[in-house]
Amino acid sequence: MLGVEMYPSLALGPQRLSDCYYRDREPSAHVPLYPTTCDMAARGLPPRLLQPPPATAEAPGTPQDNVKMELENASLWKQFSTVGTEMIVTKKGRRMFPQLRVKLSGLNPTLRYILLLDIVPVDSSRYRFQDNSWQVVGGAEARLPDRVFIHPDSPATGEHWQNRSISFHRAKLTNNTLDAQGYIILHSLHRYQPRVHVIEARDVLMWGRAQHSFTFPETQFITVTAYQNSKITELKINSNPFAKGFRENGMNCKKQREARLKRKITSNQEESLDIESCDPCDSTELLPQSVELPSSALTIINSALPITDSGFHTEVPSLPDQTVSNQPLVLGQAFLTSEIPSSMESQPQTTPENNVNNTLMDGSGQMIGLSEYTSTFPTAQLSSSSHASVPLPQSSSIYSMVSSTQNSDLELPQPSTISSTYSSIPSSDYPGLNSSTTMPSSTTSPPGSSYPPISHSTSPHLLPSSSYHSILPTDQSQENLSPHTPTNPPFQSIPPSSCQGSGLTIDPGQNQVDDSGLSSSNETTPAIQNPNQTAFPFPPVQSSNDPDPTSPPCQSLPQSALPFQPVSQCNPNPIHTPSDPNTTPTAFPFPPAEQSTPNSIMTPSNPNPSVFPFPPVQQIPNLNMSTLGSTQTPTTGYFPVYQSSGLSTISAIPNPVHPTTGSFSFPSTNAIHQGPMQSASNTLHPTTAFPVHSFPASLPKHTTPGSLPNPAPATSHTSYPFATSIPSAPHPFQSLTLPPSSSIHGVPAIPNPTQIQSTFPQSYPNPSFPHIPPQVGNPSQINSQSFPPIQSSSTSQLNPPVPPISNHPQCPTSSNAYPSVAPTEIGTFSQLNSAAPYLPDMVLHPSLLPPFDPSLSSSAPPSLYNPFPSYSLRLCQDPRSSLHLPLRHIYRQPQHSHAHGQGPYFDLGGRAVF
């Protein structure tokens, strides 16, 4: 057995790292040990300033930079998003459903990657379900420590990740701010956006080079302690195998429960009567009436009865008909439908999808009444031909990298594919964040194309979910960023002017791209931009007045940066945002179609926006693959956020270390994989660039002839050679100092999700959330020890004692990339000696591990890189068990008093990890 003890760094795996780093609201208060994503972004050196990639870097043509992520159960997510996804949060932790299941492609099979899941607030608003829709009722509560869920398989080789579907179903959500289990802490009645980060890492300690972040707009949700929307409940019951008991034919269904209750009451009455009248000694009379018997007996009886089998399928019709039925095909129908295998449609609910996990049924195929949720995108939109060359999976949503610069004249991929596909954007290629021009709507896409252009400004088109483009901080943006961003600047407040002036440069090309290619996405997203309209998905735009004076002007990230921002500010065609968020009718997910504002994403068809936050989707009774292909999911259109891109977040977070210089090198490769929207808009990516092979061949089947080819390629094409991205730059998350030698068990600081955020364009509209702390998926995997002492001083980061990395292909050449920590020092840190539990069964013995990359091993500096087995390394053999392990040391609130991040952030108690 491999032991964490041997490889403390590996311990990070599933654990929840998030709490390791807390951003202090007071900018000056401290320098976080692990800079937030935003911070990192802010610090990030402009790509041009970064050192050139090491010559030894992977051979050209490596898929590394073509990293793509596809949301496997996108159709299920879309169904939920159409209604307004709600996620239960409980004190003890609750899993997410639908589960976040993705498929990766474009990874270098030989390199190791860490997959992280974090969930970030979409806005700074608190919601309430009123009048059958989600409405903003006030400001968000104080930001909770961000936690990151590290996939239990992390780190694992690209081959490992690509050969299976990756599920984060073990991640749990809790509203317990004192949670010691390592679960992701969220506020109830807030809207969140899950994000998946793919970070190249030789091991847990050595993060760097490439980072790819993916967000799927359709996965946004509002946290609740009890379901508010009955439609969501219905969807969950029908799609979650664990809730089978509540289905119509289930023993715990309403009828059954009511009958049970009735019997119970009756029995009690009778019992009482019997008790009174009957001989106490004669219990026989009572037996039949015993409380327990009736229920069980009843259930049996009921099961035998021909009660309407509202099984999974039958109930489909019952699903949110209203929302969908009347809706015009505004949204990308293809998106939703395409992903659903035709075979799945008819499958009995009992048939679970083949998941790697084999746990939860994937909604994709089985979802009830898919037709109802079918995206509204007109099939005609797709111009198919151009993408034909690229065999992208249509079924799943893929977020492909979008190159900012390139525009695609290419025809839009099929809506379905597009919506689902999110491509990462190479840092170098950061799409111009022109707030104004912005949203790139793919010019190529014809109006009505499957991907509604998200033109934030004018076009009412809905953005395809896929259309999101990542926004990378531009040099300007970085420079402009103040070292310390005000903690709670309401993002809404960002003045439009600021957006433009923010220095976030939006790649003009992107704009073009948006306009053209996936452009449709741009138009589709308008709703996002329009805060007013958006109920759910988009935070009501705060009044133009920035409530938070502290917020830096620039923070006004480009609109794109704000996922659901009050786009109006940056938006050339600003939608009027009510000053009072409360007043804004925020329909939950999507702005009501009614809204006339061009920006609004709403589906025009939907007359009643308020009722269903999410855009209504046309129901498609019978999913016709051909039709599906053409249609896009409505949801995609709803998330304009990505357009502006995460720069906002970046800008919002000042770089504590070097605001201007960006002492932290930001991996250029970091690509934010946002919605396909812009990517789609972007010119189609050369097929060669795409690791097409990775895509399931089956997926394309959905595409209709004439339908646009997969959007993903289009977006990615330009950005591709990500390899060029700054290899040397340490991963944003990797703010930790790394022990020079493998022997050292210092745990790398868990990548700060917040840091990742920087890459994300959208999600943080609100500067008020300075940063998102990372959460590790499996706490148990992470050893307290695993956290290497982090040097608070910026210098350490800047001048990490780096082994001769240069030789190593994967090692960043820059000296600063990895701050070194003396092994001895690690032990000195009290924090590192936490009593945090770790899984004893996890054993990683260096000697047992094969060299990470045989080909590279010779060149790699031994001290720097621990022997890393090329085979997939499973940090936590039993993820579940590990999850239960409390990571107190990780989760403790940081001592804000500490000026320097390292010590304060970890409460390491007692025992030495090593």
Next chain:
DNA sequence: TCGACTTACACGTTTGAATTGA
């Protein structure tokens, strides 16, 4: 009084140990 949250409950699924058979 109301909304949000917590808790207990019943049901179903998942998982792993124990058992059985070849």
Next chain:
DNA sequence: ATCAATTCAAACGTGTAAGTCG
């Protein structure tokens, strides 16, 4: 003695309803 298949029970996941809290 070994291995695979089967059985069983505990743990876990889920939504609901009642109760609690502010």
